[in-house]
Amino acid sequence: AASKPIEPQSCSGLSRWQLALMVGTPVVFGVGAVYLWRRRRGRDKQAKTNGERKTPEGSASPVHGQQGTSSVGLESMMKWTEVIxxxxxxxxxxxxxxxxxxRRAKALEKLDNKKECLExxxxVCILEAxxxxxxxxxxxxxLKQLGKEKAKDKYKNREPLMPSPQFIxxxxxxxxxxxxxxxYQKGEKKDEDKDKEGEAAEVTESSGYLxxxxxxxxxxxxxxISECTKEVESRGRYTAEALLLRATFYLLIGNASAAQPDLDRVINMDDASVKLRANALIKRGSMYMQQQQPQLSTQDFNMAAVMDPRNADVFHHRGQYRQAYTGNNPSQVQKAMDGFEDVIRRFPKCAEGYALYAQALTDQQQFGKADEMYDKCIELEPxxxxxxxxxxxxxxxxxxxxxxxLELISKAIEIDNKCDFAYETMGTIEVQRGNLDKAIDMFNKAINLAKSEMEMAHLYSLCDAAYAQTEVAKKYGLKPPTL
Known part of the structure; x- marks a missing residue:
């Protein structure tokens, strides 16, 4: 599966924020594509007609000068209401x-009036181009503060949503x-152990796990999840497997806090198979990566590699981690690239390997080769x-x-109407096209599908940025340059 890019703690690489913003600027404006930046030089005149004008304090009129001096004094005395x-x-x-x-925006922030501060x-950002x-x-x-506040309230009260079958x-x-x-098929004997040390088990329906x-x-x-819970509560023979499967589906519905105890138990079960424990480590490491806890993520991936050195999943998921956290270190970048090449060489049918390699190639501006990797991924998973x-x-x-x-992103929504990443991306492009109402609609759809509180906060930030632009357009007739 071509997963969403991971947002690293550094500002380098193609992070979640950069994918949404592309031009590398904070969330309030750039929601869109790199080529807006490329066109910007030729758009200077248009930008000025849309309000790119600086009025030096005191230069517009004597009244402005007196007002500016007064508000500066009030600001120094921290009289925020008077400043406003x-x-x-x-x-x-x-x-x-x-x-x-x-100055009014800063005073509004001091009084915790985030909405009007944002407007x-x-x-100001639009006027200053x-x-x-x-x-x-x-x-x-x-924007980040607003996003976190809204997501905290919304996420805890949301109904867990199972992703689409294709996503799963x-x-x-x-x-x-x-x-x-x-x-496996009912009635067949399956070699479980891989989990039960070679012991064959008759597949029956008496087990919640089965x-x-x-x-x-x-x-x-x-x-x-409910069937796995039955297996765990009955302490059946497949307890370890049930814990891991339940944790996996908790992760899929965005309930990481419920998934972690199950993953912890599997990892610490000495009698569980190496394959199960390594898989639990990989999933916990990926969870930590999404939560931006790189040290814990590294630790889990390394433990999995030591525990099961022939497990390809370790290297491919650790490759994704390395891609996210390479920074500007050329040797780390090369190590990540080598890891992806090794995965697709050893596992040519693994679509995820091609997709992650394509993301890494895009980071390195090897666009033609990245496009080929995405085509291969689509061929394997249309x-x-x-x-x-x-x-x-x-x-x-x-x-x-x-x-x-836009055609490709629309195709994504047609294939999977629960693809939050597609709605988010469509929203970012619509902001840059000046279609703010449509952008807000796209962001709201993505918010309802968000799989983590952090992801939801990011989406609320994008939505609030678009909404603030609509308010500024109404109040002051200001609009940023559009595509």
Whole structure:
């Protein structure tokens, strides 16, 4: 499965934020594609007609000068309410008075009025043509705070949502050495051990775990967690397998807090098979990676590699981790690239390997080869929606082909209407096209499908950024340059 890119703690590489923003600027503006940046030089005149104007304090009129001096004094005394009143009067006289807008934004932040602060600082960013780092950082800070607050409330009250069958199948296809995802037929004898040290077991339906496996084969995924729980509570012979399968589905529905205790138990079960414990380590390491805990992630991947050195999943998932955290270190980048090449050489039918390698190649601006890898991934998994999104983004970054990019992302939504990454990406592009209402609709769809609180916070930030731009357009007639 072509997974979403991981957001590293450093600002290098192609992180989640950079994929959403592409031009590398904070979330408030850049939501879109690299080629906007490439066109920006030729758009200077248009940007100015859309409001790129700086009004030096005191230069517009004597009134502005007096007002500016007054608000500076009030700001130094931390009289925030008075600062807001003073700046509001100045903005009434000149809605494009940058310094008054920015001073009011800072005062609003001090009073914890994040919504109005965001609107003011968004106006400032547009007026300054996104060139002032101070205002950009304030916008980004407020957006992240708003996103976290909204996600914290929404995520804890959300109904767990099972991903689409295609997403689940693609997820399991990213593992080549995962016992719990291997199908078997009723009545057949299966070599479990791989888990039971070579002991053959008759497949019956008396076990909750075996019933869960039957539901997996039938794609009846909603019943799997409850059947695994029956196996665990009865302390059946497949307790370790049931714990791992239950943890996996907890991860799939975005309940990492429920998944971790199950993964911890499997990892610490000395009588469980090496394959099960290594798989649990890989999944816990990937979970830590999503939570931006690189030290814990590294530790789990390394433990899995020592425990099961011939397990290809260790190297391919650790390769994804290394891609996310390489920074600007050329040797680390090369090590990650070598790891991906090794995976696709040893496992040429592993679509996930090609997809992750394509992401790494895109980071290195090897666009042609990345496109070939995505084509190979689509050939192996034609119904994997996420791959189409990545390929669509590549067309934007590589060829500046908006039409092809949108076509591929629309195809992803057609294949899987639960693909939150597709809605998110479509929203980012619509912001840059100036279609803010459509962008907000796309972001809201993605929010309802988010699989973690962190992911939901990121999406709320994007949505709030788009909404702030609609408010600024209404109040001041300001719009950033569009595609």
């Amino acid at each position: 009143q003073d700046c509001s009067w100045a903005v009434e006289l000149n809605p494009r008075y940058v310094k008054a807008l920015f 003011d600082v968004t106006a 996104f060139q002032n780092q101070q205002s950009m950082l304030l916008a980004d800070k407020v 199948k693609s997820y399991f296809s990213s593992f080549t050495d995962d016992i719990i995802s291997q199908p 019933k869960a496996k039957q539901y997996m084969d039938e794609e009846n995924y909603d019943k799997i 119904d994997n929606a996420t791959t189409y999104v990545h390929k669509g983004l590549l067309q934007l970054q590589w060829k500046q082909d908006l039409e092809m990019g």
